[in-house]
Amino acid sequence: MKVPFLDLSLQHCALRQAALAALAATYDANRFCLGRDVEDFERAFAANLGYPAVLGMNSGTSPLHVACLLASFGPGDEVITSPFTFISSAWGISYVRATPVFADIEEGGFNLDPDRLAAAITPRTRGIVVVHLFGQPARMDEILAVARRHGLFVIEDCAQAVGARYWDTPVGLLGDAGTFSFYPTKNLGACGEAGAFVARDPALLTRARYVRVHGSDRRYQHNIIGGNFRMDGFQGALLNVKLPHLAAWTARRQAIAARYREEIRLSDTRLPVPEAHGASVFHQFTLLHPRRDQLREHLARLEVGTDLIYPRPLHLQPCYAPLGHGPGSFPRAERAAETCLSLPIFPELTDAQVEHVIRSVNAF
Numbered sequence: 001m002k003v004p005f006l007d008l009s010l011q012h013c014a015l016r017q018a019a020l021a022a023l024a025a026t027y028d029a030n031r032f033c034l035g036r037d038v039e040d041f042e043r044a045f046a047a048n049l050g051y052p053a054v055l056g057m058n059s060g061t062s063p064l065h066v067a068c069l070l071a072s073f074g075p076g077d078e079v080i081t082s083p084f085t086f087i088s089s090a091w092g093i094s095y096v097r098a099t100p101v102f103a104d105i106e107e108g109g110f111n112l113d114p115d116r117l118a119a120a121i122t123p124r125t126r127g128i129v130v131v132h133l134f135g136q137p138a139r140m141d142e143i144l145a146v147a148r149r150h151g152l153f154v155i156e157d158c159a160q161a162v163g164a165r166y167w168d169t170p171v172g173l174l175g176d177a178g179t180f181s182f183y184p185t186k187n188l189g190a191c192g193e194a195g196a197f198v199a200r201d202p203a204l205l206t207r208a209r210y211v212r213v214h215g216s217d218r219r220y221q222h223n224i225i226g227g228n229f230r231m232d233g234f235q236g237a238l239l240n241v242k243l244p245h246l247a248a249w250t251a252r253r254q255a256i257a258a259r260y261r262e263e264i265r266l267s268d269t270r271l272p273v274p275e276a277h278g279a280s281v282f283h284q285f286t287l288l289h290p291r292r293d294q295l296r297e298h299l300a301r302l303e304v305g306t307d308l309i310y311p312r313p314l315h316l317q318p319c320y321a322p323l324g325h326g327p328g329s330f331p332r333a334e335r336a337a338e339t340c341l342s343l344p345i346f347p348e349l350t351d352a353q354v355e356h357v358i359r360s361v362n363a364f
């Protein structure tokens with residue numbers, strides 16, 4: 001039985017008629033940059049997931065950039081983030097010419113370790129980019145305690161955690177700014193590039209709204225330095241078609257994860273552990289195994305697709321070589337990169353496919 005790592009065509013086939021009708025309406029109304037479809041999406045996303053307001057943007061990288069601009073990070077400032085994440089988590093810091101400082105992940109998890117975070121603070125530290133990796137909310141109480149002690153601006157990278165809550169609070173509202181990605185492979189995926197920005201503080205949200213459109217509150221008046229971070233109208237229209245399905249898709253991801261957790265029996269394997277502070281929305285189901293490459297080959301022979309997310313931590317990426325880190329700088333992130341293996345977990349997987357994945361892993 002074939003189990004692809006991810007197959008977007010199933011979801012897009014099922015929604016084809018509704019999606020194409022929505023796109024046609026947007027086309028006919030010429031609503032291409034922001035406009036009513038994006039506004040409808042912003043309102044629905046906010047109401048659905050518990051945000052005071054949401055700003056649609058043109059990727060998940062853009063709101064990270066915007067958040068770093070609004071935090072006024074700049075040259076000489078240090079901003080701490082995880083070395084085990086997608087590269088974008090660090091891009092905003094680099095775009096404003098601040099310095100990304102890495103702090104290792106927790107033992108037994110994939111998120112920033114609050115103790116390592118505290119140890120990475122220097123007099124130059126200005127902020128933190130926390131990532132809720134794979135959909136699992138990070139230890140925000142401990143992280144925010146460190147941030148408060150040092151007056152730091154906290155950005156939550158929620159690209160993989162749409163719909164997740166930390167206790168009762170939707171992710172993105174715990175720190176100063178929260179960012180989302182609707183890249184097609186994310187839990188809520190557009191059919192192109194899209195993302196979003198959230199914040200608790202209405203004044204910050206207003207400034208983000210201006211930055212999104214060239215620093216403008218009206219045409220040809222530019223009060224602050226901004227850019228073009230607008231969400232595309234077609235993406236807003238598609239996201240409006242998809243958003244009503246998000247809760248069911250998340251529940252399905254969680255049900256598949258529960259089966260993996262209960263039924264995978266393979267010695268020396270570390271499976272994701274449920275956290276009392278907030279359930280994962282399982283953007284990925286990632287296990288650690290000391291013979292990861294052999295396990296991956298074994299699964300490939302049984303037609304089970306897998307992926308390595310992420311095979312190289314940020315501090316060992318060529319672009320960050322000037323920071324001077326080497327192997328051994330962040331041993332937990334490096335061990336995760338060397339032993340991680342992500343299993344198929346998209347909502348359209350059938351029970352038979354889930355069973356095949358479990359049986360195949362257990363047969364290793």
Ligand SMILES: *Cc1c(COP(=O)(O)O)cnc(C)c1O
Pocket residue numbers: 059060061062085086088089131157159160180181182183194195
């Ligand atoms: C996908 C992702 C981003 C960037 O989103 P894009 O829409 O691809 O720009 C940022 N951070 C994390 C953790 C991501 O997974």
